[in-house]
Amino acid sequence: MAKIVTMGEIMLRLSTPNNEKFIQANQFDINYGGGEANVAVSLANYGHDAEFITAVPDNPIGASAVAALRKYGVETKHIARCGKRLGIYFLETGASMRASNVVYDRADSSIATAPASEFDFDDIFKDADWFHFTGITPAVSDLAAQVTEEALKAAKKHGVTVSVDLNFRKKLWTSEKAQKVMTNLMQYVDVCIGNEEDAEKVLGFKPGNTDVTKGELELNGYVDIFNQMIDKFGFKYVISSLRESHSASNNDWSACIMDGATREFYHSRKYNINPIVDRVGGGDSFAGGLICGLNDGKDFKQALEFAVAASALKHTIPGDFNLVTRAEVENLAGGDASGRVQR
Incomplete structure (x- = not known):
């Protein structure tokens, strides 16, 4: 199995029970999660050697976040205790x-204030094979953006394949700043993952007539922007x-992929x-499934189908982490979406 490193912020998630609004809630359900942490849990769950890099405070809450990762087999030995x-x-x-609503309370968190040292x-x-990060981490602070670039430089020095999930978060930074920071980081990236909003807000590419708020997809638009992105950044996928x-x-949930070498475009099955x-962590479970499939030696179409099935299943699980098994993902990807009781 591959050694895959992810780096970002793990957070304490406080969610209202039973679809309550904030103003109704008398208590919160507790989980831990965050983009790259969620990917690491998925990969560890599939049997890969997954390590998560972050910084947490040296107190019981920081220790609880680390314990949530260790519970699912994620390596945590390089997590910094600071901040x-x-x-x-x-x-x-x-x-x-x-719609769901998220309120952040993450200013001056440990990862936002941790220096590269x-x-x-x-x-x-x-001894790593793959490094994954998202556009969330550079958005947390200018210092975190600098640390992300230092990590990317080290990864490329060691010949590590790099993937990014663009993950635009408008509550963290503007599109203008995202494009300035992330365009620079794309020089280190081999595999680029995102959705239609990410492509536009983070890198400036808009796919045709797609309007996600109306449930409309125009696949030819994706072919166009994928070609442009490969031309500009040289992505492998x-x-x-x-x-x-x-x-x-x-x-409805599906995905598409383009091979940077052949320019072959493929659209997955739709669920x-x-x-x-x-739905929180749905995109992370997709990224984890894709990275798993590619490191398993699947071709890019098979890897995409594995990723889409894994993510569809994540939407049925409370919390940030995707805890489905390989067998469950393969079963769904193979066509069994019946949901019948397994006896």
Whole structure:
């Protein structure tokens, strides 16, 4: 199995129970999660050697976040203990036509204030095969953006394949700043993952007549921007998840990919997810499934089908982490979406 390193922020998630609005809630459900942490858990769950790099405060809350990762087999030995606080996000889960809502409380968190000197990137990447990061980490702070670039430089020095999930977060930074920072980081990237909003807000590419708010997809637009992205950045693969949002509870879910060498374009099987239990971490479970498939030696089409199936299943699981087994993913990717009781 491959050694895969991910780096980012793990946060304390406080979510309202039973689809309550914040103003109704008398208590919160507790989980830990974050983009790259969620990917690491998926990969460890599939049997890969997954390590997560971050910084957490040296206190019981930081220790609890690390324990949540270790529970699922993620290596944590290079996590720095520094800074004053763990980032928090509050989640109000929507239903039907009422959208979910996220409120961040992550300013000056440990990863936002940790300097590059806290991490021995040469040691971290000396035997790694793959490094994954997202656009969330550079958005957390200017210092975190600098640390991300230092990690990328070390990864490339050690011959490590690099993937990115563009993950634009408008509550963290503007599109203008995202494009300035992320365009520079693309020089280190081999595999680029995103969706239609990410491509536009982070890198400036818009796919044709797609309007995600209306549940409309124009695949020819993706062919066009994928070609442009490969021409500009030389990506080995460009991938986009395709979410058609009919409501907060009902989405169609598929994905598309282009091989940078052959320019072959492929659109996956589509799943209707209804009702959605928890969509947070859906994109991360997709990235984890894709990285798993490619490192397993699947061709890019098979890897995409594995990723889409893995992510469709994540939408049925509460919390940030995708805890489905390989067998469950392969079963769904193979065509069994019946949901019958397994006896």
